[in-house]
Amino acid sequence: MYRIVLDVMGGDFAPFSTLKGAELALQKFPELHLCLVGKETVLKSFKNEERVSLYYTEEVVGMDESPKDALKKKNASIFKGLELLKNREAQAFVSAGNSGAIVAGAIFILGRIEGVRRPAIATLIPSLKEPFVLIDSGANVDSKPFDLFQFGLMGSIFLEKVWKRKKPKIALLSIGEEMGKGNILVKKAHQLFISSNLNYVGNIESRDIFRGDVDVVVCDGFIGNICLKLSEGLAEVILEMLKSEVKNSFIYILGMKLAEGAIKNFKKKADWREHGGAPLLGVKGNVIIAHGRSDAIAIKNAIKVAIDFIKFNPIEHLEKAIIETLKIEEES
Amino acid sequence: MYRIVLDVMGGDFAPFSTLKGAELALQKFPELHLCLVGKETVLKSFKNEERVSLYYTEEVVGMDESPKDALKKKNASIFKGLELLKNREAQAFVSAGNSGAIVAGAIFILGRIEGVRRPAIATLIPSLKEPFVLIDSGANVDSKPFDLFQFGLMGSIFLEKVWKRKKPKIALLSIGEEMGKGNILVKKAHQLFISSNLNYVGNIESRDIFRGDVDVVVCDGFIGNICLKLSEGLAEVILEMLKSEVKNSFIYILGMKLAEGAIKNFKKKADWREHGGAPLLGVKGNVIIAHGRSDAIAIKNAIKVAIDFIKFNPIEHLEKAIIETLKIEEES
Numbered sequence: 094m095y096r097i098v099l100d101v102m103g104g105d106f107a108p109f110s111t112l113k114g115a116e117l118a119l120q121k122f123p124e125l126h127l128c129l130v131g132k133e134t135v136l137k138s139f140k141n142e143e144r145v146s147l148y149y150t151e152e153v154v155g156m157d158e159s160p161k162d163a164l165k166k167k168n169a170s171i172f173k174g175l176e177l178l179k180n181r182e183a184q185a186f187v188s189a190g191n192s193g194a195i196v197a198g199a200i201f202i203l204g205r206i207e208g209v210r211r212p213a214i215a216t217l218i219p220s221l222k223e224p225f226v227l228i229d230s231g232a233n234v235d236s237k238p239f240d241l242f243q244f245g246l247m248g249s250i251f252l253e254k255v256w257k258r259k260k261p262k263i264a265l266l267s268i269g270e271e272m273g274k275g276n277i278l279v280k281k282a283h284q285l286f287i288s289s290n291l292n293y294v295g296n297i298e299s300r301d302i303f304r305g306d307v308d309v310v311v312c313d314g315f316i317g318n319i320c321l322k323l324s325e326g327l328a329e330v331i332l333e334m335l336k337s338e339v340k341n342s343f344i345y346i347l348g349m350k351l352a353e354g355a356i357k358n359f360k361k362k363a364d365w366r367e368h369g370g371a372p373l374l375g376v377k378g379n380v381i382i383a384h385g386r387s388d389a390i391a392i393k394n395a396i397k398v399a400i401d402f403i404k405f406n407p408i409e410h411l412e413k414a415i416i417e418t419l420k421i422e423e424e425s
Numbered sequence: 426m427y428r429i430v431l432d433v434m435g436g437d438f439a440p441f442s443t444l445k446g447a448e449l450a451l452q453k454f455p456e457l458h459l460c461l462v463g464k465e466t467v468l469k470s471f472k473n474e475e476r477v478s479l480y481y482t483e484e485v486v487g488m489d490e491s492p493k494d495a496l497k498k499k500n501a502s503i504f505k506g507l508e509l510l511k512n513r514e515a516q517a518f519v520s521a522g523n524s525g526a527i528v529a530g531a532i533f534i535l536g537r538i539e540g541v542r543r544p545a546i547a548t549l550i551p552s553l554k555e556p557f558v559l560i561d562s563g564a565n566v567d568s569k570p571f572d573l574f575q576f577g578l579m580g581s582i583f584l585e586k587v588w589k590r591k592k593p594k595i596a597l598l599s600i601g602e603e604m605g606k607g608n609i610l611v612k613k614a615h616q617l618f619i620s621s622n623l624n625y626v627g628n629i630e631s632r633d634i635f636r637g638d639v640d641v642v643v644c645d646g647f648i649g650n651i652c653l654k655l656s657e658g659l660a661e662v663i664l665e666m667l668k669s670e671v672k673n674s675f676i677y678i679l680g681m682k683l684a685e686g687a688i689k690n691f692k693k694k695a696d697w698r699e700h701g702g703a704p705l706l707g708v709k710g711n712v713i714i715a716h717g718r719s720d721a722i723a724i725k726n727a728i729k730v731a732i733d734f735i736k737f738n739p740i741e742h743l744e745k746a747i748i749e750t751l752k753i754e755e756e757s
Contacts, residue, residue, distance in 0.1 A: 157603065221662060231600065234608035268563065268650040271489065276566035276647045299651040300658030315608045316648055318600045319631040323652055326632030327659050330553060348680045 094126045096183040097399045101131030102153045102170040103190020108135045114392025130174045154194045163194035175202040178378045185379035185399035189387040196232045203378040208415040211240045212375030222305030231318035238281035247374040248309035254407040261308035264297035369394025426458045428515040429731045433463030434485045434502040435522025440467045446724025460515050462506045486526045495526035507534040510710045517711035517731035521719040528564045535710040540747040543572045544707030554637030563650035570613035579706040580641035586739040593640035596629035701726025
């Protein structure tokens with residue numbers, strides 16, 4: 094059995110999305126046992142069965158609360174869920190809640206893997222080929238060069254162990270392809286990568302990340318988060334602009350109607366819901382952060398990611414690999 | 426007459442694009458006088474007329490050369506063109522060449538406006554409403570808080586004086602809307618903005634910039650450049666994905682064919698060529714950087730931007746406003 098905690102209160106559309114997502118996941122994965130954490134009134138409506146355990150708490154972290162304020166709510170569903178993971182009552186934790194609070198809570202409750210200074214969020218993003226990992230996509234701001242190096246390492250192990258991608262290609266997100274072009278942070282991180290034995294291929298420009306030629310795109314979390322949200326915003330705006338153009342003529346409407354199937358397929362391909370959840374790498378436990386706007390399908394897919402984490406246990410590999418890299422830091 | 430220098434050698438499609446663009450601009454703007462700088466063999470093919478002056482130089486800066494290497498080529502078309510501006514033989518300079526070399530050359534040859542530490546590139550980007558300015562979109566990396574503050578001021582004056590936008594709203598690009606959320610750089614710049622009398626509205630998230638609710642989006646050039654290229658790359662990939670989806674069925678092709686007019690209109694709206702050129706703000710002279718991939722239409726439009734700069738002279742306003750802000754820096 095895979096025992097997974099689901100924070101039922103987390104997400105813009107919770108608890109509807111989370112309860113429905115839990116139901117879908119239980120149907121889909123027969124070896125799943127869910128530990129649901131949330132308000133009693135909410136959980137009572139859930140069809141209880143053998144494969145479900147309920148944990149009641151009345152406290153909830155708001156989506157916009159600062160991590161500092163959030164941490165004061167010790168009994169909030171996020172922290173209570175992480176405690177279950179810590180106490181080995183479950184093997185993975187899934188939440189679509191306040192990501193700052195999840196990161197802070199995970200570091201505080203589970204602790205960091207030895208040698209990791211900054212745990213990072215690894216988000217899978219669709220490309221013209223296979224999805225690539227953007228790491229860090231928002232756990233940290235003001236990272237140091239060695240942090241970026243570790244992000245690359247962690248992203249690479251994640252892809253290799255969980256997604257079975259062979260020798261993932263790692264690149265630094267920068268403003269030119271030429272080796273060593275970028276800001277001070279990127280230039281220094283570049284030096285660390287070239288002196289390592291990782292499959293580092295140099296810089297990548299943001300315009301090229303969606304081509305899918307690189308597997309792990311490394312950047313500071315401030316930039317990663319901006320890239321992630323920019324992509325979402327732009328994709329929405331492009332479809333909106335197309336739609337409003339189409340409204341201008343009957344023939345356009347007819348054409349668009351016929352092309353609708355194509356657009357639906359396209360949307361599915363580019364849909365973050367399909368990938369479900371982004372792991373927080375570098376903490377001692379399987380923590381999967383689902384998108385704040387997750388619907389039931391996204392929650393189900395995040396639970397799928399959690400199952401894969403339990404199955405392939407990338408953390409064990411991370412722990413070993415991180416210890417290796419500490420030698421590099423000492424030398425640098 | 427508006428006397429404008431055009432670097433005929435600059436751009437991925439030069440000199441074909443620049444010569445054709447020059448021709449289009451001369452047709453369109455009767456009060457234009459063009460000073461064309463480039464190789465003799467190239468310029469000789471241009472139909473000479475009263476409104477054209479030719480300046481021969483055999484040196485050219487490559488699109489991928491580092492600014493440092495570029496500056497050694499003292500007679501390159503970029504620097505020769507900037508010299509013409511410096512010596513008042515022309516009132517504005519336009520190039521689609523190596524933007525790093527243009528920035529370095531402009532600072533070296535023209536000098537900075539008194540009080541400006543870092544000149545910045547202001548790029549107009551289409552949105553669901555009016556275009557907004559992204560500043561700095563690539564002149565600098567590793568900016569300081571006061572640089573960001575000046576970027577906001579310069580972008581605002583540019584929009585106000587050249588585009589007649591009333592009281593442009595300025596926002597800091599960050600990872601949350603809440604005041605003061607972001608990295609150290611953004612947090613410190615925020616303090617400078619709130620203590621000024623600029624029309625500063627707080628943070629904006631990247632997902633929202635294309636909605637067009639804010640006029641000036643301020644960020645470090647490393648991030649600005651990444652955002653710019655990410656948007657270009659993603660827009661291309663989305664259209665590519667749509668196209669390949671459409672190929673899968675005859676009915677889709679028929680539908681797409683009918684919707685083609687809509688897509689063409691949409692592309693035009695979102696097309697960087699329509700806006701032509703991005704000014705380098707903060708140097709003593711009207712310097713317009715056209716997109717490296719400019720075709721003839723984009724070159725013509727960049728020349729149009731240069732004419733507007735001569736007409737409305739935002740630099741004069743910049744000089745005054747910058748002096749005012751130096752008080753804030755002293756106090757901060």
